[in-house]
Amino acid sequence: MTLSTPAPDPKTLDKLLQKGLSTKSRFGHVALLIAAIAMSLVLLSLLMTEPDLRTRTQVTFAVMLMISLGWASYAAWTLKYRWTLLAQHRIAASFIGITASLAFTLGAALIAIITREAAAGAAATSGLFMVALAGLALKSALERRRALSRRRDELEALLALDLADSR
Amino acid sequence: MNLLPRDFDYPTEPEQRELNLSRRELIDDAELELLVIRCQLGDREAFEALIRMHYGTLKRHFTKVCGDAQAADDLTQEVWLRVLRGLGGLKQPRRFRSWLFAIAHRQLMDRFRSRYRQSIETSVEVDQLPDDSPLESRQQRQEDLESALQALSISDRETLRLFYIEGLTLAEVADCLSLPVGTVKSRLHRGRSQLRELS
Numbered sequence: 104m105t106l107s108t109p110a111p112d113p114k115t116l117d118k119l120l121q122k123g124l125s126t127k128s129r130f131g132h133v134a135l136l137i138a139a140i141a142m143s144l145v146l147l148s149l150l151m152t153e154p155d156l157r158t159r160t161q162v163t164f165a166v167m168l169m170i171s172l173g174w175a176s177y178a179a180w181t182l183k184y185r186w187t188l189l190a191q192h193r194i195a196a197s198f199i200g201i202t203a204s205l206a207f208t209l210g211a212a213l214i215a216i217i218t219r220e221a222a223a224g225a226a227a228t229s230g231l232f233m234v235a236l237a238g239l240a241l242k243s244a245l246e247r248r249r250a251l252s253r254r255r256d257e258l259e260a261l262l263a264l265d266l267a268d269s270r
Numbered sequence: 271m272n273l274l275p276r277d278f279d280y281p282t283e284p285e286q287r288e289l290n291l292s293r294r295e296l297i298d299d300a301e302l303e304l305l306v307i308r309c310q311l312g313d314r315e316a317f318e319a320l321i322r323m324h325y326g327t328l329k330r331h332f333t334k335v336c337g338d339a340q341a342a343d344d345l346t347q348e349v350w351l352r353v354l355r356g357l358g359g360l361k362q363p364r365r366f367r368s369w370l371f372a373i374a375h376r377q378l379m380d381r382f383r384s385r386y387r388q389s390i391e392t393s394v395e396v397d398q399l400p401d402d403s404p405l406e407s408r409q410q411r412q413e414d415l416e417s418a419l420q421a422l423s424i425s426d427r428e429t430l431r432l433f434y435i436e437g438l439t440l441a442e443v444a445d446c447l448s449l450p451v452g453t454v455k456s457r458l459h460r461g462r463s464q465l466r467e468l469s
Contacts, residue, residue, distance in 0.1 A: 110322040119347060120317060123354020187358035189312040251307050254363075258304040265297050 129186045132178045133196040137203045139175035140233060143168055144207075148225035190251055193244035200237030204230055299364060306363035321350060324367075328374060331436065334416050335378065335428050345381060349374050368442035371432055375446050382424070419461075421468050426461040429454060 111119070146168040150161065182188060188196055208230030215223035305323070308316035328349060332342035352373050360369055415434055419427045432443045433454075444451045 111325045115347070116318065116321060116325075119321065119350050119354065120314065123351050124314065124317065183359060185355060187356050189358040190310055191312040192358065248311065251311050255304060255307045255311065258300050258307070261300055262297070262304065 126192065129182070129188055129192055130196070130199070132181045132186055133188075133199060136175055136178035136182065137200055139171045139178060141203070141207050141230075142171040143175060144229040144233065145226050146171060148222045148229060152221040152225045190244070190248040193247060194241065197237055197241035197244050200240055201234060204233035204237050208234055302366060303364045306357070306360065306366045309357055310360070310363065317354065324370060325350065327436070328370065331371070331374060331431065332378070334419065334431060334435075335424060336381070337420070341381070345374070345377055349377050352377070365442070365445075367436070368438055368445050371436065371438065371442075372446040372448070375428065375448075378428070418465050418468075422461050422464055426457050426464070429457040430461045433458060 110116075146164050149156075150164050150168065156164075208227055211223050211227035211230050214220065215227050302323075305316050305320050309320055325346065329342055329346040332345045333339055336342060336345070349370070353370060356373075360366065412435060416431075419430055422430065429443060429447065432438045432446060433440070438446065440451050440454055444454045447454065449457075
């Protein structure tokens, strides 16, 4: 429909691809999201299982919880709108999430067994919630890749048919 | 075996040309959708092909809408960066073109907002406006329309350009500009009236 216009020069193209497809920025935000969720769960566990803490400490924890939830929201928003993950990025990010949340859960469980602290037990329980969340993210990422691959195959078949027809 | 009904009318040559054109458009759409899907699957070569395919179109759009080659170059690169960063989240790959122009529109508006007080020159040469005589080629007609559009305000120019030059549908233009279809229709109507008055 439009008139033919020149493509970018190779240098510009390479610069664009390097900047736009940076995995560093994407996985940096994935790491921030996981860390912020883990921090939020630890703080939430402390607040819920330590009612005898001084009010000042409780307020401090609540403020810290708000801050970590803020970071988690920022990372989630960025990954949804600014640095969206491609199909294989989503799968890799889900595996990172599963590994990190398993490590968190096992660590918290170990501390709970050794120290018999209720907060550690609660953190381990909420860690299981994180594992489940990461598992769901992995399921959704695999489904997304499957759907895209299926559509790609359909379109390739359609275009091959058109090519055969035109010969 | 006779597969066609007796009263079957073969399409006339112009009708057949129209059918072939629609088929070609469908194939072009399928090719573009395939390219976008390959990008979403993480194929770097597909990203390169996608940029090569649309970089010039976008640059030309900005050049024509804002009338400044350097600004158009910057805007084009900014839009492509946004596209590369956000393509993974595009739900309907077949709507890539309207999504691309929607990003372009937002980028353009951001640029104008930041230069709000700066006057925007829309110098128009009346003799550049299209006349009613049949023009020799489609390309010439597009060039004439591009020149004529310089007479309009930026918002009308952008709307008419997306509809007549880029070939987006009414719904796609409305989607790009975040406007109701009725507003797009009235902008098209106003733009056409202004062009008629000026010619």
